[in-house]
Structure formats: structure tokens, C-alpha cells
Amino acid sequence: MSAPAGGPSAGPRLTALDRAPRADAHERDENYQPVFVNARRKELDELLTRYPTKMAALLPALWIVQEERGWVSEPAMAEVAAVLGLTPAYVKGVVTFYTMYHQHPVGKYFVQVCTTSPCNVCGAEDVVRAFLKQTGASDLGATSPDGRFTVIEVECLGACGFATPVMINNEFLESVSADRVPSIVGALK
């Protein structure tokens, strides 16, 4: 008998899964420790009750990962995809879209200096240079040799009247000038 007209026959089906056996990527990495266990799992479950779909909880779920690990690794993206029923490719697209998710490890203190035009004319470049010098980070985006600091430039932090604003992790500092930088960094060491 031939296959019934109109519909695929009930035979063996060739699917993408057959061709590329794809254990979830995070399961392939033996050393990977899942983020969403115990308290973090509870936190996520509680979060999911506040969104209409699991997909909608993607951004906060990624924040949990970043809080826990400091950055979002590929295996972590795969884990998020698995718990939210998305594909790793989709999660990666979102992670890479937003600059605030770190795709590489960063220092314990993540220093963001506004260098957009208003702050720039008020000397933001000097502030950046001072941070690089004091922390020992070799360049923007690079982490200091002691692993404690990463310095980057950001666009307008919304405090143009208080140039130069700096965010260190979740702390917001206003009116930072180059000469204040040594004491700020010193206090963190």
C-alpha cells in the first residue's frame, strides 16, 4: 500500500532530532553545575507565576543566572532554554542583544562610566583613564589582573546634571571627577 493521499504515512519519521542527537547543551558539559536548584529554583518558580508565559520570564531568569554566576555562559543559556521551554539559539539571541548581560566573566566590581556627550565635555574621559589606572585593568572591558575590576564606558546614565555618573555593580555614584577615583577604588579594595 502506498501512503494515504494527503498525509504522511505512519512510518519511521526522520526528524532533526534523529540527525543531530542533541542532549541539551548544558547536559553535554559534564562540569556544568545548574543554576536553578534549591533556592534559585524556588525563586524562578515564584517568578513564573507572575508572567503569562514561560517565555516572558526570560529576562528575569537571565538576571538570576547573572547574579548567581556573574555572567551568562553558553551552558547557562542552554539551561535557561531547557527550564523555559525555549531553544538555546533563541536564548542566545536575547542574551547577545542586551549589552547588560555579560557573555564573559567580569571582575567582582563592574564599573560603568558614562562617556556620552554631556559627561564627555565635563571630563568623563579623564574619569575613565583614572579608573583604568587605579584598578590596573589594561583596557576597557578587560578585567584587572587580580580579577576584581572590569571598567567599561556606557551611554547616558540619565544623570547628566551630575557629571560624571559611575555605576559600580548596583551602586550609583554622581559627580565623580578623576581626583576622586583613587579613594573610590581604595574603598573597594
Place this chain on the structure above:
Amino acid sequence: MTEGKMISVTIEGRAVQVPEGTSMLEAAKVAGVLIPHYCYHPGLPVAGVCRMCLVEVEKSAKLAPACATSVAEGQVIHVHSDPARVARQGVLEMLLINHPLDCPICDQSGECELQDYTFAEGRKDSRYREAKRFNPVEDFGGDVVYVPNRCILCTRCVRFMEDVAHDPVLNVSERGDRAVIGKFEGQDLTHPWAGNVVELCPVGALLSKDFLNKARSWDLDRSASICPNCTQGCNTALESRDNVVVRMRPRPNEDVNKYFLCDEGRLNYRWLNRRDRVEFPHIRRGDALAPAGWDEAVEAAAAALRGRRVHVVASPSLSNEVLFQLAQVIARLGGTGVFRVRQGPEAPLDGVPGLSLRADRAANVRGAELLGFRRTETPLAGLANGDALLVADEELAGADAASLAAAAATAAAVVVIGTTLPSWAMRAAVMLPIANMAEEEGTFTNVEGRVQRYLQAKAAPGLARPGYAAMGDLLTALGDQTVNVVPSDVFRALAAAHAPFGGMTYEGLGLRGATVSAQAQPAALAAAT
């Protein structure tokens, strides 16, 4: 959308009526006007991201994206007015700032929408003086390589994988001028239909590895054809260069395959170029087969068959026309006709109901059934003592030596028609070489009973002839008076003789095909069976 309500619009001065809800872009097609576009594709959900389709609408303050705007009653749309052209020129200039324009080494060249529209309405030169962004070529797995520098981020590929294949392994990574198409480490474009992203990509960013650097598109000859690799009957274009098939691509048919072709079908064309073809008719002389002329060989075949019942083992990849001629031979002599079908795993394209790589890996299984051939796993089993055995383009691969020897002993004579000469066929009394499907025209009947034409794409080697013509001559030699050696004539006779095909004409099939009547019952092959 109200059912049946029609909207009148004027596009480039041409008044047309289209159903309510039609996009401006589709309405323009009705008016015979092509609105340039990149992200829009009729087989994909509308994204509206490229802005290439901007058109001017009278009494509207802003230009409208034609792909994502439905027509409204009385609208007057200008595609080639200055504001629309200037806007699209701006879009093109933006698309080209980071584009390498390496057309001389780009496989897409000659069939590239970026080239075409830039030539048609782009700027003469670029005002961009900065360094261009660079990203390395990436292997996307399957048959696909990604050249990010050429990508215009239309997201057709992402939408195909997500909305049609339901296997969303592609994404847009990063954003702004850093954006590229990405995939997740370890997850490749291995979906059985993933190769379609190569056709969907309007530029040379997604390329087929199989076709990479093989030919320039303007050197290719293209013929409308049907995929010979399963019973779905996807419409294809066979592309050849210097008489060698180098690529098989989907040809749109809303009723069969939309715009798509599976990877297995797409990449399985090399057998059409086999070099081990038989180029001359052969006749047994003593212990060996010796080359002969067609007249002599046909006469010898007729002599071998005359007065005997015939057991025909036919390939279900032969056209309706060849199978019909074979059925006529059986009808004259009495006997049986059987075929067997190579099997493979089924692979549906989830987003298109009814479209699937079918388990039956031959194009004309349904046609063979409707013409009275019987499906079997043991094609030699029905051979009775004293019968003639006629094997038609079936290599009997996998049949064990013992059963072949037994068959040869049982058969009073063996006649082989085909494209190649397998070792068992050395026992044949006569071998008649025929064209393969790329070298002739004909029709296949697909799994849904749709009869579809395919055209010739290249020349047959040596003296090989289309099977319908060779069998027509054989029928004549057997005393048949109705000499049918032209495919349209053979089809007319077929339609007259077999009720399911009743009313169809070869010309009437066009390139879209027609469906056999729903109650179609297989014919009884011959009174003698």
C-alpha cells in the same frame, strides 16, 4: 477580513481588484508591478524589517511598507515615484555600507536580489568612507555555510527555521551594526528541510556547500522538472551546465511543495549524471552482448517476447508514459507487471500540512499502481516457467545471486531496458538503453494522485532513447498498429485507456499538474493475469 469583499486600488496607474486584507506587495503582483523587497517572502510570516518595500500612497503623510500594509479602498499607490525611489535608495545605501560587494567570487551573483535592486535603483557610488565590518565565514552544518559579511539581516532564514521547520536553531545575535545570524554551539542546520534557507536568502550569505564554487548562475540551463526522489512530487528546476546536472532547486507550486524542497531530494541528483551508462542497444551473440542498431535490437526484443507471457519488473521511477507502454506490452502478450520501492524514513515539514519527504523513495509509485502494476518486495517471485522476463530500469540491487540465477533459468528469455547494465543483465537476450528522467520529458503521478509534467534538462548519452519511444517501437514490432512515440500522443492514449486519467491532456497539465479522479481504481493489467 470579510469573506469575498474586493478592494479596488490603483498601482502605478493600473487599476486592480484584490480581496480585502491583501498586502500592497501582493496586490502589486496582480497589477504586474514588482515592488522591491527583501524580508518579505510569500512562504513566511511577514516581518517588515528591511524597509526595502517602501511605496508612496496618495493622501498619506508617510511612505508605507508594502509587505506589511493591507490595501484600502480607492488607494493610489506609486512604486516608482521620486519619494519612494529616494527612500529605497537610502535603504540600499545602508545595506551596502558593510557589504563586501565581492560579487566576482560570490555564488549568488547573477541571481542576487541585492545586485538586482542596486543595479535597478541604487546609488552609483557609496558615501561611506569607514572600514567595513568583518566577520568570518561560518559552517552552519547540514549543507549550509554562512557568509556574515554579505548578510542583510532580512531574517528570512530565522523565520523559516522557526515558523516553517519548527526547529528554531537560528537567531539574530548581537544588535545594531554588530548584528549577525547566529546559532547555538553544537546545534546545526541538520533539519531534513533546512537547505531551503539557501534559496530563501536573497543574497549570497547562506550558500549550499554542494554547489559552492561549482558554476556561475548565468552559465546554467534550467528546466522545469519534478523531484524524482520520493512520491511527494515536489516541483523543481533542474539546472545543468555542459550537459551535467549541477543543482536541483524548488520550483513553487502552491498545491504541492509551496516554495520548498527537502535536503534529501535536493542533494540526490548526481545519479542523473552517472557515467556508467549504456550507450548502444545490445544483442546476445553467442556468450556475449554485442552492440547493435536500434532496428535490429527492437526486432530481436520482439522476437524474444513474441508468443510468450511476459513478467515485467518495472522501476516506479519510470514515467506514466513508459509504464503505460509497458502495460500495453503486457496487454498484448499476457502476463504480470510488478515493481518494488526503496524505502526511507519519512520527514515532514511541519509548517506545511501534507508536505513530507515520503517513505516511498520513487516518484511514480501511484502512477505504477494506477496503471496496474503491483507493488512487491520480491519482484522475481511471480515469474512462471516459460515466461519472458522484461526488466525495465530496475537494477535489482540487493536481489541475491541464487534467486537471480533461478529467475534466469525459469525465464524463457530476458529482455532488459534501462540506463545501466548490472552484472546479472549480461544474461539478457537484448538490452535497450533508455534516457533517464533528466534526458526525456514525461509525467509522474504523485502520492496525492497529481499528474505532473517534467521537461528534458540534458541530452541522453550515445544512442539511448526515451523509454516511451523505445517501447513504442517495440509495440509496433509486436504488431501494434497505433504507433505512439511522442509523449503527448502516448499520454493521450493513456488518458483514453485508463479511467483515472480520463479527460486529462498533456498540454492541459501545464506545469502545475492535475489530479486524478478521487475514486481512481488501479487498472487490471491484462486479461491473462
